[in-house]
Amino acid sequence: MTRTNLFVDVVLSALSIVKGLMVTLTNALRPRVTRNHPFQKTPIPEVWRGRLVHLRGEDGRLRCTACLACQKACPSHAIPTIQGDDKKGKEKRAQVYVWDASRCLFCGLCVEACPFDAIRLTREYSIVGEDRADLIFDLNRLLGPAEGETA
Amino acid sequence: MTTGLTPTEHITLNMGPQHPSTHGVLRLELELEGEVIVACRPIIGYLHRGIEKMAEARTYPQVLPYTDRLDYLSSSSNNMAYVQAVEKLLGLEVPERAKYLRVISLELNRIASHLVFLATFANDLGATTVFLYGMRERELIMDLFSMWAGARLTQSWIRIGGVGADIPDGFVDQALAFCRLMPKRLDEYDRILTGNRIFRARTEGVGILPPELGVNYGASGPTLRGSGVEFDVRRAEPYEVYGDLDFEVVTRPTCDCMGRYLVRMQEMRQSVRILEQCLKRLPEGEVRAKVPRVIRPPEGEAYGRVESPRGEFACYVVSDGSPRPARVRFRAPSFYHLSVLPRMLQGWKVGDAVAILGSIDIVLGEVDR
Amino acid sequence: MNASLYNTIGQWWYVHGLPPWIFEAAWMVAMAALVTVFVLLSVLVLVWLERKISADLQSRVGPNRVGGRFGPLQTAADALKLLLKEDIFPAGADRVVFWLAPFVVFVPSLMVFMVLPFGERLAVNDLNLGVLFVVAVSAFPVIGLIMAGWGSNNKYAVLGAMRAAAQSLSYEVPLVLAMVCVVVFAGSLRVGDIVAAQREGGWFILRFPLQLAFLLYFITAMAEVNRVPFDLPEAESELVAGYHVEYSGMRFAFFFLAEFAHLFFVSAFCATLFLGAWQGPWLPPAVWFLLKSYAIVILIMWIRWTVPRLRIDQVMGFSWKLLVPLGLAAVVLTGIVKVW
Amino acid sequence: MIGSLWNVIWNSVFSGSFWYPLAFVCLSLGVLIPAVLVALSRNMVHAALWLLPCLVSVAGLYLMLGAELLAGIQILVYCGGIVVLILFAVMLTHGLGDPDVRVHNQQLLWGVVAAMAVAGVVLRLLSQEIWQSGPPVAVSEVTGRLADALLGPYVLAFEVVSVILLAALIGSIVIARGDAAPEPGADDSDAEAGE
DSSP, rough: OOOOTTTHHHHHHHHHHHHHHHHHHHHHHHHOOOOOOSSOOOOOOOOOOOSSSEEEEETTOOOOOOOHHHHHHHHHOOOOEEEEESSSGGGEEEEEEOETTTTOOOOOHHHHOOOOEEEOSSOOOOOOOOOGGEEEEEHHHEEEEEEEOOO | OSSSSBBBBBEEEESSSSSSSSSOOOEEEEEETTTEEEEEEEETEEETOHHHHHHTTTTTHHHHHHHHHTTTTTEEEEEEEHHHHHHHHHHHOOOHHHHHHHHHHHHHHHHHHHHHHHHHHHHTOOHHHHHHHHHHHHHHHHHHHHHHHOOOOOOEEEEEEEEESSSOTTTHHHHHHHHHHHHHHHHHHHHITTHHHHHHHHHHHOOOOHHHHHHHTTTOHHHHHTTOOOOHHHSOOOOGGGGOOOOOOOOOOOOOOOHHHHHHHHHHHHHHHHHHHHHHHHSSSSSOOOOOSSSSOOSEEEEEEETTTTTTEEEEEESSSSSSSEEEEEEHHHHHHHHHHHHHHTTOBBHHHHOOOOOOOHHHHHHOO | HHHHHHHHHHHHHHHOOOOOOHHHHHHHHHHHHHHHHHHHHHHHHHHHHHHHHHHHHHOOOOSSSSTTOOOHHHHHHHHHHOOOOOOOOOOOOOHHHHHHHHHHHHHHHHHHGGOOOSTTSSSSSOOOTTTHHHHHTHHHHHHHHHHHHHHOOOHHHHHHHHHHHHHHHHHHHHHHHHHHHHHHHHOOOHHHHHHHHHHHOOGGGGSTOOOOOOOHHHHHHHHHHTTTTTTTOOOHHHTGGGGGTOHHHHHHHHHHHHHHHHHHHHHHHHHHHHSSSTTTTTSSSHHHHHHHHHHHHHHHHHHHHHOOOOOHHHHHHIIIOOOOOOOHHHHHHHHHHHHH | OOHHHHHHHHHHHHHHHTTHHHHHHHHHHHHHHHHHHHHHHHHHHHHHHHHHHHHHHHHHHHTTOOOOOHHHHIIIIIIIHHHHHHHHHHHHHTTTSSSOOOOOSSSSSHHHHHHHHHHHHHHHHHHSOOOOOOOOOOOHHHHHHHHHHHHHTTTTHHHHHHHHHHHHHHHHHHHTTTOOOHHHHHHHHHHHHHH
16 A cells, blocks of 8 residues: 555545445344244254154054164164064064164164164254253154154 | 564463364464464364274264264265265266255355355454354255255265255255345445455455465365465366366465455355256256165275365275275365464464464364364 | 532531531532442443344344343343352462452543533533543553453453553544544533533534544544454454453453443543534433434444454554544644634 | 540531641552552562552642642553553563562662652752742633643743654654564554653
C-alpha cells in the first residue's frame, strides 16, 4: 500500500465492512434454522442407523435363529453373546442375545449380514444410560414391534 | 525488542492439547519472544487409536467402519481410498451407477469438509458469525447423507463393490436444490469474509509455504495448490468417473493463508459443478457388484489414492490370501502438513499461528490414526 | 430534579440542626447505590441483548426458555450460577494481586457513570471537569487487567494482559483527541455544558468537522471495550480467554460486569458527546438518552458479530499510523472552524 | 477540660471541619506508606503496583488544593500511562517478573545517606517559606489561567518541553527499530511521549 492510495484503501476497507454488515443483516431477516430440541423433534429419516432392534415374524416369534452371522460381521464385537434354543432347523430361535451399545459403531454390517432380516437399526438415536451396564442390551430390551406395527 | 539491547524473556507456551483453536487434540509447543514465535514443536498422538494395527485383526469389510474415524470430516474419501485398494486386489469392477454415487458422496463430503474449514478458520480469526453460517450450510449436506446413508458423519457408505444402498426418492431433487443454493451462499461468504479488509490483513502474505518446501515435505491438496502447484489426484490419476467430468483444478500462486483459503472456496464451487453433472448424468442400474460374503483377495498388495478435502489420502493394503489384511497403512495428508507447520510458523505471532494452523486444515483423527 | 431533591432534603436536614456532612455522606452512598443498581440492571439487559442480537445475526434463536419465550431471565439465571460457583485460586497465583484485580477493573467502570446526564441536571454529579474525569478514571481498568494477567500465573493471561496494556495505551490517545474536538466546540469540560451547547446549535454529529471526531470516538471506543475487531486481550481462539482465563465464579462475574458496564458507558457517552444526550421531542429525556445509548450499543454489537479480529501489531499500527494523525487533524480542523 | 475537648470535637464534627485535616492525614499516609513499600518490595511487580495508591493519593492532595485539572492529569498520565508502562516493561524484561530476582543493590548505606541529604534540603526550604492560605479559586478559572500561563509567559518553557518529548519520541523509535521490525513494545514508548 503506497501513500498515495491510503485514502482509497481506507474508504474501500470501510466499504468492505459495511458489505459484511449487510450480509449479517440479511441473515438476521431470514428464518431461523435452529430446532428447539426436546420440544421440537428433528425429523429422522427412515434409514437412520440408530438403536438395534430384533424383529418378530408374523407369528410374533423372533426371527433371529442365533446363526451368529451378525456376530461374525461385527467389527467391534458389539454383539458378544448369542445363544439359541436346542431345537434344530428353522424352529431354532434366539434365547440370549446381547448388544453392547457402548461398543457399537452403527455401521450396519450386522444388518447386512443377517440372512433372515431379523435385526434392524432404528431411528432411535438417544441411547443413554446412567452407567455402562445400561448400555448393554439383552433380548428383552432389543425387542422391536411385531410385523405390521410401526417402529 | 528483538534487538540485543533488551534481552526479552523466551516463554514456552503450550498451545493445546486443550485449546480452542488446535482443531482437536494437538499440542503445539511454542517458543515465544513476546508474541513472536521463535520455534514450534507439534506434539501428536493424543488421538492415537491404533487403527492400522486393529485392521490386521479385522476382515476386509470390517475394516471399513474404522476408516471413517480417520479423517472424520470426510469419511467418504477414507472409505474410498480403502475400498479402492481392496477392489484393486480383488480386480473388482464396480457398476457405473455406483461410481457416480461414490463421486456424489465424495464431493458432498468435500463441500462439507471445506465448510467446516471455512467455519473454523473464520472462528479462529474472530469472525464467529461465519462459523455459524458454515455449520448451517453443512447441515444441509448432513441431511442429505442421513437420508441416504442413515448417518451424518461416519457413513461408511462406500462399500467394497459399490455403495451401501441406492439413493432414496427425492435425493436428487434435494441435492440439486442444494447445488443451486450453495453458490449464492458462497457469494455471501465472499462478501462478509473474503473481501473484508481485516480478513485480508490477517491472511494475505501470512504463513508462506514455498512450493518447493511444500513438495519436499509431501504436502498435497489445497495446502499445496495454494502455493501454485497444480496437483490433484482426481486429475493426476482419475478414479471412478472423475476422468469424464468437467472441472477445474484450482490453484493460487500466493503461497499464503489467503491462497489456501481461496483454493478451498473455489473448490467448493467446482464441487458443486461436479455434483450437478453427476446428478444429471446418473445412470440407472445396480449400485453394488456381486461380492462374496467372505472376501479373500489373492496374495499381493495394492495402493488406493484419492483426493480427500485435505490432500492426497491413500491406503496401502497387503494381502496374504487370508480374509484379514496382512497390513493396512494410511497416508494421511494432515500428517505431512503438520510436519511442515513449524517451518511456516517461524517468525509469526501467536494470532498468526492460529490462522496458519487453521489454513492447513488438519484433522487429528487422521494424523494420529 | 436531582439537584432540587438534594437542596430540599439538605435544607430540611440543616434546619433540624443535624451535621451536614452526615447528609452529604448519606447522599453519596445513596447515589452510589443508585448507580450500582442501574449498572447491574443494564448489564443484565445488555448481556441478554448481546445474545439475542448475535443469535439473530447467526440464524439462531438465542435464549428462549428462562422466563418466557424470549428468555429475559436467562442472564439473571447465569448471574446466579456465577455467584454460586466455586471461587478458585490457581496454584502459584499471586493471591493478593489476583484477588484485587477484579475490583480494580470493576470500580472505575462504575465511577464513570457519575457524570452521565440522564436528563437536564439529572446526573449524579456534573463535575466541572467531567470529560477529564472520565478519561482519567477509564485509565484504571488497564492496571486491573495487568494485575489479573500477572497474578494468575498463566502465560495466556500474561499475554492477554500485555495486549490489553499496549492496546489501551495506544487507543487512549485518539480517544482523547476525539474528545478534545468536542470540548473545543463546546468550550467546556463539563458534560452539562457540552449537552447545552448541542441544544443551541444542533447535535455535534451534525456539525462539520465533528463527524470525524465521532468516527474516531466510535472506533476507539470499540477498542477500549475490547470488542471485535479489537478483542485481542481476550481473543478466544488465540489466548483462550486472555487475562481472565483463570477466573471463575464471582470474580469472573466482576470482569464480565465491568466489560458490559464499560460497553454501556462508552455508548452512552458517545450519545452524550455527539447525539445530543437526552434531547429529543415528545419522549421524556431519560428515555431519549437510553434510546440513543442502546442504538450505539446495538451498532457496536452488530459490528462485533460481523468482522474478524485484527492482529496485535495491526491494532497498534491502526491506532498510531491512522487514528492518531487523523485525531490531530481533527483537532486542528475543529480549531480552525471554531475560530472562524 | 474533658468537656471542652468534647465540645471542640463535636463542633468540628458538626461543622464538618474535621474532614479536611483528616483527609489530609489519610492522603499523606496514602502517599508515604506505598512510597516506602515501593522501595522495599522484593517483587518488582508489587513495587510497581504500590506506585498506584501513592500516585492516586497525590492526585487526592491536588484535589484538596482545588487543582482538579492537575489531579485529573495526574491520574491519566501517571496511573494510566506511567504505571502501565512500568508494568509492561517489567513483564517483558528478562527475569524481572520473577519474584526471586534481587531488586535491591548493595549500596544501601549510600542510598540512605543520599535520601537523608535530600530530605534535609527539602525540609530546610520548607521551613523558610512563609505559608499563607489564599481564598479558594474557582476551578474553571484555574483551568483557564493554566492555559493562559502555558501559552503566555511560559510559552518558551512549554515549547522546550515539547521539543524534548519529541526528541524522546524519535529516540525511542530509533532504539526500538534497531535491526528488527518494529513491534508493539516500540509503539508503547511512543505512548509515553504522546501523552
